[in-house]
Amino acid sequence: MAKKTIQRFLPDPNKIRHHKSLKIFGKLLQDANLWHLNRRSARGAFAVGLFFAFIPVPFQMVLAAATAILFRVNLPISATLVWLTNPLTMPPIFYGSYLVGTLVLNQPEQHFAFELNWAWFEQSIETIGPAFLVGSLVCASIASIIGYFGIDILWRRSVVKARAARK
Template sequence: MAKKLLKRWMPDPAKVRNHASLQFLGTVLHDPNLFHLNRTSVSRAFFVGIFICFLPIPGQMGLAALCALWFRANLPISAALVWISNPVTMPAMFYACYKLGLWILNAPHRPFHFELSIEWITSELSFLLPPLLLGSLICALFFACLSFLIINQLWRWNVSKTWQKRIEDRLKRKQQP
């Protein structure tokens, strides 16, 4: 089961709570949902992590951790999921978000010529940012909701399958002499 595999990789909650650099949070880290692997906290963690990974902002892990605290989601999973948008996948993700934003805004596609200069950044940013932000927010919301629903249903299916197996095993034991 994935729960057992995840538990092996998860950090020890006591170590995280007692870490010197996190003492400013006080008792916020003592919420049990931040480290437990249950359907609610893991589904919320997927929502938070995948939503944040689609946003074109720096500091995604820190923001995901803060949102996990706010929404009482599993903290390690939320922070780890933002690495879906890593340096390899980020260009494709953000280009697709940009194209979606262009399509929704019905804006014309402009030829892209990159220059490493302040003039280029200030002139082109006003054209690139609105479609990128709109597309990123739409993709973030869509994929976050989709992942929330999928994880929630997979968890329910796995629990019902486990209970069904328990019932079958119990019946087999009763039938054996």
């Protein structure tokens, strides 16, 4: 079943409740709906987590957790999925987002060389920034929608398969 597969990869709720970056939510983390795993909470959590995975902001995990609390979906899934963009996957994902942004805005690709300094960052915000941010928002929305409906379909299939097996 999808539920058993997902539960196998989820971290312990107590570890997440006591995570240093999530302590700002205090008593809000006590809501039982944030920890239940059912079709509604799983599909919503996948949508939230995948959305924030593609948004290039610091503290993605905190934003995903806040949104999970707001929509009362599974918090561990939401917070964990933002790690889809990690130091290894960030460059290709964000470059792909930039390319999507250039297509959406109908702009030519601009060649750039990454430099780790403030001047490069300021210059890049003006040149490649708009395409990158629009592309990130488009990719985040698409990933969120695919995650939402993909989990819903997988969950329904596993329920139908389990019912068939019982018969």
